[in-house]
Amino acid sequence: MSAASVSHRSAVGHVPVSCHLRRAVGREHNPLCRPVDRARSRLLIALVAAVALSLAVGMVVFLxxxxxxxxxxxxxxxxxxxxxxxxxxxxxxSPTGxxxxxxxxxxxAYPGGDAHTGVIGVPGDTPAGSHLLLWVGDNGIPSTPPEPYGELAAAAALYGLGALAVVDxxxxxxxxxxxxTLERRGEAAWEADWERVEPQWTGRSH
Structure with a gap:
């Protein structure tokens, strides 16, 4: 790669965002702006839009x-x-696990005072006659407690982050x-232009 090509890449890497926007919509009247430069600007704008979309998708999935x-x-x-x-x-x-x-x-006793008996999980070394809180269903059979809100929010956030990561x-x-692809196209075009202009610019053609 020639020094001219490196210099050109360094220059286009510091283009302001406003200039990228004008290029993307074809409103930049710069005679040095080439089609590949406009394609780069459109690609950058598309990336920003895609990142914003990924954030929106992740938030929607979470909510x-x-x-x-x-x-x-x-x-x-x-x-x-x-x-x-x-x-x-x-x-x-208790059995292992x-x-x-x-x-x-x-x-x-539940519901309506109906008596129930069964084997339940208890802390170790619990003596007979101990009173423990127990969650049961409508039929009085032991059941799991309601899910904590924090766990629900964490699970939803995890899926939201997963959707964000996929799209992003x-x-x-x-x-x-x-x-x-654009880099290779730009370098090829720049080298071709430089080979045509360099002899006249440096006076080597004389």
Missing amino acids: VLLGGARAHARQSALHRHEVTATTLVASTA SPWAAQAQAGW GAAWIGYGIRQK
Whole structure:
């Protein structure tokens, strides 16, 4: 690559944003502006638009998923009820993999005073007669507690970031491929122009 080509690339790398905008819409009246320069400006504007779009897509995905998760959580919470369970025997070691340290036979009343008994997870070394809070469904069977809002928001944010990364990554990959193509085209055109002008400019043709 010639020194003239390097100098040209350095000069176009410091074009103001306003100039890129004028070039992109064809309103820059610079006789030195070539078609490849306008293509570079349009590519840069397209990249900025794609990045903005990725942010919008990520935000939309986050809000839609968060809204749906909150609605589902509210609906599920209507069928989750907190009752007081009383252990009937002392706790024993829980099977491997259980989130509780131990388990015990316990009794509770729901709904309408209906008595239920069953094995529930309890803290380790829980004696008989201990009172524990227990989440049950409408039928009185033990169930999972309502999902915390923080976990719902974190999950929605994770999916939103994933959508943002996909769109943004695709934009940057496309920009890189197109930029290399324009770079090769610009260098070829510049070298051809320089070979034509250089003999006259330096006086070598005489």
